[in-house]
Amino acid sequence: MNTHFSHITTLRVRYGETDQMGYCYYGNYAQYFEVGRVEAMRSLGMSYRLLEERGVMLPVSEFSVHYIAPALYDDELTITTVISGLKGPRLYFDYTIEKEGKLIATATTTLVFVTKDTMRPIPPPNDFVNLMHPYEQEQ
Amino acid sequence: MNTHFSHITTLRVRYGETDQMGYCYYGNYAQYFEVGRVEAMRSLGMSYRLLEERGVMLPVSEFSVHYIAPALYDDELTITTVISGLKGPRLYFDYTIEKEGKLIATATTTLVFVTKDTMRPIPPPNDFVNLMHPYEQEQ
Amino acid sequence: MNTHFSHITTLRVRYGETDQMGYCYYGNYAQYFEVGRVEAMRSLGMSYRLLEERGVMLPVSEFSVHYIAPALYDDELTITTVISGLKGPRLYFDYTIEKEGKLIATATTTLVFVTKDTMRPIPPPNDFVNLMHPYEQEQ
Amino acid sequence: MNTHFSHITTLRVRYGETDQMGYCYYGNYAQYFEVGRVEAMRSLGMSYRLLEERGVMLPVSEFSVHYIAPALYDDELTITTVISGLKGPRLYFDYTIEKEGKLIATATTTLVFVTKDTMRPIPPPNDFVNLMHPYEQEQ
Numbered sequence: 082m083n084t085h086f087s088h089i090t091t092l093r094v095r096y097g098e099t100d101q102m103g104y105c106y107y108g109n110y111a112q113y114f115e116v117g118r119v120e121a122m123r124s125l126g127m128s129y130r131l132l133e134e135r136g137v138m139l140p141v142s143e144f145s146v147h148y149i150a151p152a153l154y155d156d157e158l159t160i161t162t163v164i165s166g167l168k169g170p171r172l173y174f175d176y177t178i179e180k181e182g183k184l185i186a187t188a189t190t191t192l193v194f195v196t197k198d199t200m201r202p203i204p205p206p207n208d209f210v211n212l213m214h215p216y217e218q219e220q
Numbered sequence: 221m222n223t224h225f226s227h228i229t230t231l232r233v234r235y236g237e238t239d240q241m242g243y244c245y246y247g248n249y250a251q252y253f254e255v256g257r258v259e260a261m262r263s264l265g266m267s268y269r270l271l272e273e274r275g276v277m278l279p280v281s282e283f284s285v286h287y288i289a290p291a292l293y294d295d296e297l298t299i300t301t302v303i304s305g306l307k308g309p310r311l312y313f314d315y316t317i318e319k320e321g322k323l324i325a326t327a328t329t330t331l332v333f334v335t336k337d338t339m340r341p342i343p344p345p346n347d348f349v350n351l352m353h354p355y356e357q358e359q
Numbered sequence: 360m361n362t363h364f365s366h367i368t369t370l371r372v373r374y375g376e377t378d379q380m381g382y383c384y385y386g387n388y389a390q391y392f393e394v395g396r397v398e399a400m401r402s403l404g405m406s407y408r409l410l411e412e413r414g415v416m417l418p419v420s421e422f423s424v425h426y427i428a429p430a431l432y433d434d435e436l437t438i439t440t441v442i443s444g445l446k447g448p449r450l451y452f453d454y455t456i457e458k459e460g461k462l463i464a465t466a467t468t469t470l471v472f473v474t475k476d477t478m479r480p481i482p483p484p485n486d487f488v489n490l491m492h493p494y495e496q497e498q
Numbered sequence: 499m500n501t502h503f504s505h506i507t508t509l510r511v512r513y514g515e516t517d518q519m520g521y522c523y524y525g526n527y528a529q530y531f532e533v534g535r536v537e538a539m540r541s542l543g544m545s546y547r548l549l550e551e552r553g554v555m556l557p558v559s560e561f562s563v564h565y566i567a568p569a570l571y572d573d574e575l576t577i578t579t580v581i582s583g584l585k586g587p588r589l590y591f592d593y594t595i596e597k598e599g600k601l602i603a604t605a606t607t608t609l610v611f612v613t614k615d616t617m618r619p620i621p622p623p624n625d626f627v628n629l630m631h632p633y634e635q636e637q
Contacts, residue, residue, distance in 0.1 A: 380550075380555055380557060382557060384528075386526070386527075386528025386532070387525070388525075390525050393525070416519055418519060418524070418568070419524040419565060420564070420565050421564055422561075422563050422565070423561070423563075424560070424561050424562075425559070426557070426559050426560070
């Protein structure tokens with residue numbers, strides 16, 4: 082029985098990421114999820130930097146986030162990234178953010194493999210498909 | 221028959237908002253929608269700045285965006301903000317972004333009225349409810 | 360007697376640009392000065408976007424800012440940008456930020472004309488030099 | 499003979515921090531230097547978070563940076579932060595950023611101790627002065 086590929090990374094809320102409510106600004110979570118998925122792909126054996134150098138890009142087409150409790154300045158956050166699916170040119174990620182063991186946010190993104198030349202969708206590179214092979218990819 | 225309150229604002233993509241793909245970074249749209257709803261509320265007669273000074277805050281609890289086509293550096297974007305609902309402490313907004321008449325993104329947010337003292341949900345202020353009165357608020 | 364080319368633009372501090380001190384975060388001024396110089400160049404007749412499309416880039420090599428008083432959420436800021444010099448591949452700008460007629464920040468930047476191919480310094484494009492001709496360029 | 503207090507921290511350039519030139523946007527370095535000085539103060543035994551909770555704030559009054567070579571996406575940067583001086587309410591930091599052993603940026607900031615109540619300058623807290631005591635503070 083396969084399971085999804087999952088990866089954990091941590092980061093600290095920067096001062097410049099807070100807003101005058103004293104919360105981490107809701108728009109800054111997008112960078113946290115990006116860090117989560119880049120590190121997840123790196124640990125799977127796929128450098129996003131090298132992917133781009135090969136002419137393949139992965140823009141985000143859908144992004145959805147549920148804010149449960151605020152992240153505050155200097156909080157250490159644990160981001161769990163799950164590669165939840167790969168279907169045609171689309172790559173799906175699920176995320177959770179926890180602080181001190183408490184769930185504070187969940188999110189999902191859809192990314193699309195495109196070629197740098199035309200920015201049109203393309204099938205995922207074979208080496209990425211092979212790296213994903215041991216893992217479940219229902220969607 | 222009532223209709224939803226709707227407001228249009230324009231802004232230009234800044235250089236620092238692009239990423240190395242040449243797109244406006246997906247995380248920066250959150251600020252654009254915030255500009256949209258702040259200006260929508262201002263045109264309705266409600267200053268978000270004054271609301272905070274009265275001890276009422278409006279953190280975002282849900283945020284969802286669909287990216288249809290990229291926004292590029294220096295593009296002038298037209299953001300249409302619709303106040304789509306008010307239900308208990310929750311305030312719902314829908315957004316579209318167009319460039320040169322073409323739809324490039326849609327989004328929704330849910331915000332929650334909270335009191336600054338405890339950050340617990342509260343009913344919307346009466347003056348805001350009155351301002352919303354002429355408009356449809358189904359949700 | 361010539362004078363420097365000068366341009367005024369206004370913008371409003373966004374919520375996401377504040378920090379938990381309630382100030383506009385010190386790092387966000389860089390974007391404001393960039394808006395100032397892009398609009399200054401546009402009003403002079405030079406689109407920075409078109410410049411890049413012609414293979415010429417203008418990275419910043421020096422940036423210095425003096426924060427006199429805070430910019431707060433929703434403040435409308437007046438940015439005055441002066442093209443203070445052009446010397447070899449280097450382009451110099453001076454900036455002031457005012458709110459309600461009061462000076463709250465001053466800054467300077469040095470930018471360098473480089474060619475996209477090699478990112479090496481190049482002389483400024485002739486059409487830019489011609490646009491600058493009526494103005495004083497001591498440095 | 500005393501020396502300045504110095505601290506090294508590392509971070510990786512995020513995708514959202516690049517611009518369409520493919521460089522880390524010049525405005526994003528401000529956050530990197532902030533991470534540098536917060537971690538320097540933490541390693542000295544002073545939490546900036548706790549400092550604020552005690553009603554003391556440290557806004558930036560001067561910021562100057564020299565960009566020598568670009569930081570690119572996914573580069574791992576080494577930030578060296580030196581507490582270079584403490585004079586009245588003013589705290590001075592010097593910074594360098596290196597990648598792969600090569601210097602790519604230098605910077606300085608001046609911060610001012612202020613009290614949260616009035617945002618007026620105050621002498622640095624005694625415990626901070628004591629922590630600084632072993633180190634040279636000429637300025």
